Amino acid sequence: MTSIGKFIKRLLWAVLLLVVAFHVLVAGLLLIWKTQPINNSMFMLTHRLTGGSVTQTWADYDAIAQSAKQAAIVSEDSKFSQHNGFDFDGIEAARKKNEASGTMSAGGSTITQQLAKNLFLTSHRSYVRKGEEAVITVMIEKLWDKQRILTAYLNVAEFGKGIYGIDAAAHHYFNKSAAKLNRDESALLIGMLTNPKYYGDNQSDRGLRNKQRIIKKRMNNAVLP
Template sequence: MRIFKWLLALPIAAFILFNAYVYGNIITYRAVAPHQTAFMSMRMSQFAEEGRDITLDYRWTDYRSISTNLKKALIASEDAKFAEHSGFDWNGIQNAIKRNEKSGKVKAGGSTISQQLAKNLFLNDSRSYIRKAEEAAITAMMEAVTDKDRIFELYLNVIEWDYGVFGAEAAAQKFYKKSAEKLSKQQAAALAARVPAPLFYADNPKSQRLRGKTNIILRRMGSAELPDGG
């Protein structure tokens, strides 16, 4: 009986300790840039296991030094209600659940920018309802103690855009040989279009889907609403 109690208590203790660790880091990230995210570490380990010689390119840049074009493109592409919701798009989640039920797999997540950031900072690329539950808990903690500008700044700096390329500055330099501050509307839309499947588009740079998504984002950028800080 005692062994059974210990076996039951261990996962609960692990859950509590992990979330305490996460909360402490969320507080730190309100003022300090992450050295490296869990998703970056996972991805670089994956490349190493596959025998790929990939170097991590992650360059932190200030929120004000990132083009408004890119901010609007990502809002238009990833989370149109980012400025007004508290971390979750409930309509998007309901639609994702319906799509998952039809397919019989966890494919769509209805993830907001805040949820994507939670995954990138602390989790991995696995798809399960347990991982989504942990992602939701982290998102709620982050939204409770971090303002929208900082959440968006963190997101802009840790998104994956290519093999080993993370963040707006590294992506701008990789694709356009310029700073993230200088991105045009077309360039910003093209970068935003890559976000849902960056490695696929890295392998298929002439994809018709990429061009189509870029044009859709361009049309939506005009109505994209940024957080109060702009």
């Protein structure tokens, strides 16, 4: 074997070891976070590293208003309580929508997939990241129950510049805890998730208010875990 061949072989082994080590780390954190509050994520870490401050307080499942949980499901993942991490009908619908529009506006990601990205990955789009997202999604679904997944998602999602988690958002925008959010407030906050930095400064935006109305109308159809 030539020196170049040996170098490539060593490089491949090094990459493999890094991948294995990363997934061991992910598994370890998921086991810890199965019962412990989550007060950091890759998105929060990135925000801090770029000079921003982060506001986030953990709220357990029962400390989050039912309306907020309903709103998250009907807006982000209507089949959340039934699937195993992937909504293949939603993925196909998003693919067709993107083909028709010629853009990547529709993602089709489930709540578990979004949680995997928020906790361990970045917003950068690539096939490698999507592959990692899929692997971590399977790990989350195997290690956590649906209540824990929904709780974690609502606690690490971004609701504005440096505002992470439903409780921090409730205090920031409405001066109350997540447990006391009403239907209008819950629908508005969940509607912000598609573009939190913009909507955080533009709460009267017509698009956001339309989302709020749609979410509120569908809220009672949510199947909670």
